[in-house]
Amino acid sequence: MKISHHPSEELLVSYASGSMTEPVALVIATHLAMCPACRRIVADAEATGGALLEELQPQILRPDALNSALERLNNTHGAPAQKSRSNFGAPEPLNSYLSRPLDETKWIHVTPWLAIKPLTTRGGTRAQLIRSAPGSGVSLHTHRGEELTLVLQGGFSDEYGHYGPGDLQTATPETQHTPIADMDSYCINLAVTDAPLVFKNWSVGVIAKLFGF
Numbered sequence: 541m542k543i544s545h546h547p548s549e550e551l552l553v554s555y556a557s558g559s560m561t562e563p564v565a566l567v568i569a570t571h572l573a574m575c576p577a578c579r580r581i582v583a584d585a586e587a588t589g590g591a592l593l594e595e596l597q598p599q600i601l602r603p604d605a606l607n608s609a610l611e612r613l614n615n616t617h618g619a620p621a622q623k624s625r626s627n628f629g630a631p632e633p634l635n636s637y638l639s640r641p642l643d644e645t646k647w648i649h650v651t652p653w654l655a656i657k658p659l660t661t662r663g664g665t666r667a668q669l670i671r672s673a674p675g676s677g678v679s680l681h682t683h684r685g686e687e688l689t690l691v692l693q694g695g696f697s698d699e700y701g702h703y704g705p706g707d708l709q710t711a712t713p714e715t716q717h718t719p720i721a722d723m724d725s726y727c728i729n730l731a732v733t734d735a736p737l738v739f740k741n742w743s744v745g746v747i748a749k750l751f752g753f
């Protein structure tokens with residue numbers, strides 16, 4: 541798997557510190573399961589954070605603070621505890637959110653070519669699977685908040701390049717794009733958004749609002 545698009549270092553360090561909400565931690569943890577390069581960055585950040593805590597501990601931390609902080613680091617970085625040990629062929633920790641393999645997922649059809657599967661929502665930030673039919677596009681849109689899109693199967697292209705399995709795209713309010721799925725297979729993404737998308741075409745916007753994009 542050749543991965544060209546990675547989370548920012550800021551996101552990886554934030555993940556290592558355990559300060560992310562569950563949906564964001566889920567998408568980063570799933571990218572890490574697919575990307576050895578980012579796993580190394582997170583391991584370095586954890587080592588640096590642990591050393592820093594050890595240095596600070598005698599002066600300013602409560603006696604139990606170091607242990608509880610290290611325990612937090614050793615936990616799952618804000619990602620949820622494993623809900624099941626099932627193996628549905630998806631990277632961990634995504635498996636824990638599935639009740640069946642990706643290709644047997646019960647999709648909610650938004651349009652004939654676009655389907656979703658909500659996974660989890662925390663404080664307005666939602667994680668969902670999005671499946672696009674081969675060659676289909678999502679209308680030109682911008683973002684009110686931040687959106688992280690991780691390709692699990694297939695791929696898509698937009699104004700910023702091509703994204704294949706393991707690639708993660710970070711979209712911000714400045715991002716305006718028209719993603720189009722590859723022609724040869726369904727594209728399945730894990731997407732996390734903290735605010736609805738803003739569509740340039742009002743009728744697409746109405747559909748998106750109905751389905752909670």
Ligand SMILES: [Zn+2]
Pocket residue numbers: 543545546547571575577578579
């Ligand atoms: Zn990476």
